[in-house]
Amino acid sequence: MSHYKQSLVIEATPDAVYAALTTPQGLRGWWTQDCDVDTAVGGTLKFRFGPHYKHMRIEQLEPNREVRWLCTVAHIDVDSFTRKDEWVGTQIVFHLSPQGKGQTRLDFEHVGLVPSFECHEVCVAGWTSFIESLRLYAETGTGTPWSVCEAEKLNAAQRAQDKETPASTDRIERSVVIQAPRDRVWKALSNAETFGTWFGANLKGQQFVPGQRTQGPLTIANLEHVKFDVIVERVEPKNMMSYRWHPAALDPSMDYEQEPRTLVTFTLADLPGNQTRLTVVETGFDNVPPNRRLEAFRMNSNGWGWQADNVKRYAESHVEA
Numbered sequence: 001m002s003h004y005k006q007s008l009v010i011e012a013t014p015d016a017v018y019a020a021l022t023t024p025q026g027l028r029g030w031w032t033q034d035c036d037v038d039t040a041v042g043g044t045l046k047f048r049f050g051p052h053y054k055h056m057r058i059e060q061l062e063p064n065r066e067v068r069w070l071c072t073v074a075h076i077d078v079d080s081f082t083r084k085d086e087w088v089g090t091q092i093v094f095h096l097s098p099q100g101k102g103q104t105r106l107d108f109e110h111v112g113l114v115p116s117f118e119c120h121e122v123c124v125a126g127w128t129s130f131i132e133s134l135r136l137y138a139e140t141g142t143g144t145p146w147s148v149c150e151a152e153k154l155n156a157a158q159r160a161q162d163k164e165t166p167a168s169t170d171r172i173e174r175s176v177v178i179q180a181p182r183d184r185v186w187k188a189l190s191n192a193e194t195f196g197t198w199f200g201a202n203l204k205g206q207q208f209v210p211g212q213r214t215q216g217p218l219t220i221a222n223l224e225h226v227k228f229d230v231i232v233e234r235v236e237p238k239n240m241m242s243y244r245w246h247p248a249a250l251d252p253s254m255d256y257e258q259e260p261r262t263l264v265t266f267t268l269a270d271l272p273g274n275q276t277r278l279t280v281v282e283t284g285f286d287n288v289p290p291n292r293r294l295e296a297f298r299m300n301s302n303g304w305g306w307q308a309d310n311v312k313r314y315a316e317s318h319v320e321a
Contacts, residue, residue, distance in 0.1 A: 004110040012138035014064040030143035051077035121250040132306035144305030176308040198314035201228035248296035260287040
């Protein structure tokens with residue numbers, strides 16, 4: 001069976017991408033803020049994501065060309081998994097090649113991560129999110145890593161619920177300034193087919209209509225079997241749009257319909273210079289079942305970071321959007 005692969009071109013030099021993969025600052029900037037980083041071949045990298053953790057032995061460091069790790073310890077804290085250490089013995093490989101004009105081609109492989117793994121769906125979604133975070137970090141200096149403060153916030157809310165005291169709703173908020181007028185940004189959001197283009201879903205023939213369901217398969221690499229499935233709540237032209245969905249609903253064998261949906265709201269505001277501020281807020285994670293809550297919160301925290309970047313690029317480059 002084929003293992004997981006992903007390729008992309010990064011608008012940064014090979015030495016910048018290599019630094020993101022081999023330095024404490026770099027790894028904390030795009031993968032997880034909670035890690036212990038060695039920098040020599042044979043050394044150990046320890047990555048923590050709340051209750052999940054992985055230890056990697058550095059197998060190869062070829063400056064500006066290749067980084068290779070071997071997973072020696074792993075724990076994926078998902079109750080339904082019978083094996084929580086499936087990563088052990090797999091290899092993480094980053095191949096770098098210059099593309100001219102300061103660009104780098106990244107060919108990423110998780111050797112041994114195959115579809116038969118219980119964790120395959122969750123891990124593919126995680127890599128999709130974190131490789132995009134790596135791209136953002138290399139290009140801008142700011143990625144969307146696992147955040148210790150977000151984990152503490154979620155755990156504090158859970159502790160408050162355990163004590164039967166009121167807890168504030170877990171909330172993700174991302175905001176981006178787009179160099180485009182409000183009309184153009186609104187079209188990128190409110191036209192379902194256009195939304196799907198930048199989000200990564202085939203929504204051909206679909207519409208966003210309050211009270212109705214909008215569905216279509218994702219077009220994101222390795223997630224084509226996952227369905228974009230939302231129930232539209234409100235559409236206020238050129239101002240706001242909202243829908244409800246099941247966050248991180250990646251396992252086709254699970255029936256998510258019995259779970260409460262989170263609420264996603266997009267709002268627009270004018271800024272000087274014909275610019276627009278887009279704010280995305282997702283609320284309701286306190287109602288997600290405890291066995292999925294932390295992972296859904298982490299995945300969407302990262303996901304909304306790179307989706308905000310996607311809509312920004314689309315609206316700024318598609319004048320007729």
